[in-house]
Amino acid sequence: MALKLYGAAMSPCTSRVMTCLHEKEADFELIPIDLFAGEHKQLPFLAKNPFGQIPALEDGDLSLFESRAISAYVAEKYKEAGHDLIRCQSLKEAAEVKVWMEVESQQYHPAISPIIFQFFAAPLQGKVPDQAIIDENLEKLGKVLDVYEEKLSRTKYLAGDFYSLADLFHLSFTYYFMKTPCANLINERPHVKAWWEDISSRPAFQKVASAMTFGEK
Numbered sequence: 360m361a362l363k364l365y366g367a368a369m370s371p372c373t374s375r376v377m378t379c380l381h382e383k384e385a386d387f388e389l390i391p392i393d394l395f396a397g398e399h400k401q402l403p404f405l406a407k408n409p410f411g412q413i414p415a416l417e418d419g420d421l422s423l424f425e426s427r428a429i430s431a432y433v434a435e436k437y438k439e440a441g442h443d444l445i446r447c448q449s450l451k452e453a454a455e456v457k458v459w460m461e462v463e464s465q466q467y468h469p470a471i472s473p474i475i476f477q478f479f480a481a482p483l484q485g486k487v488p489d490q491a492i493i494d495e496n497l498e499k500l501g502k503v504l505d506v507y508e509e510k511l512s513r514t515k516y517l518a519g520d521f522y523s524l525a526d527l528f529h530l531s532f533t534y535y536f537m538k539t540p541c542a543n544l545i546n547e548r549p550h551v552k553a554w555w556e557d558i559s560s561r562p563a564f565q566k567v568a569s570a571m572t573f574g575e576k
């Protein structure tokens with residue numbers, strides 16, 4: 360039975376899960392949730408995620424929310440299929456993957472997400488992007504990327520010389536970031552730039568990226 364993913368193709372959190380599903384060659388159906396109509400803040404969606412945010416996943420009687428947790432579930436459930444995203448054969452490599460998944464969630468995301476919000480979501484709400492918020496978070500993101508540059512000078516990907524869920528978690532927000540005038544933050548760091556070009560050209564992400572157009576349903 361196909362997994363049911365409730366979300367929107369342009370949403371970076373939905374795209375994160377879809378990229379993982381494509382990497383694992385999993386059969387799934389995207390059930391659109393209309394953010395612009397506020398469907399995520401109403402029943403029946405609130406029964407899937409009481410916090411009223413997309414995406415949510417249903418696998419039979421299992422119902423999950425939080426894009427990173429859903430992706431980790433998918434990577435584990437289909438560990439024998441497609442690309443091994445969690446290094447399930449090596450305790451040490453699996454631990455490195457977990458470290459860099461945490462780094463994405465605790466260091467990278469808090470810096471990049473307010474920038475994406477200001478450039479893409481604020482205009483949809485009739486607001487002018489707040490340059491002070493952008494500048495403050497660019498500074499934070501630059502410091503995180505300095506750490507990435509050093510790490511990626513030693514290993515091809517974040518957790519080691521293998522593509523993993525940790526790299527995948529970065530794709531959707533960075534994809535939108537690269538469409539802003541601030542893309543030089545990535546491009547001026549040669550190892551980060553090479554990593555970005557590599558991970559964003561993977562077929563699983565390319566399938567998702569073509570539908571990532573902010574402001575459209």
Ligand code: GSH
Binds near residue numbers: 425
């Ligand atoms: N930590 C959650 C996850 O990773 O799933 C965040 C989910 C999230 O922020 N979803 C956005 C959303 O539903 C779309 S990418 N925004 C509408 C809202 O927060 O009201």
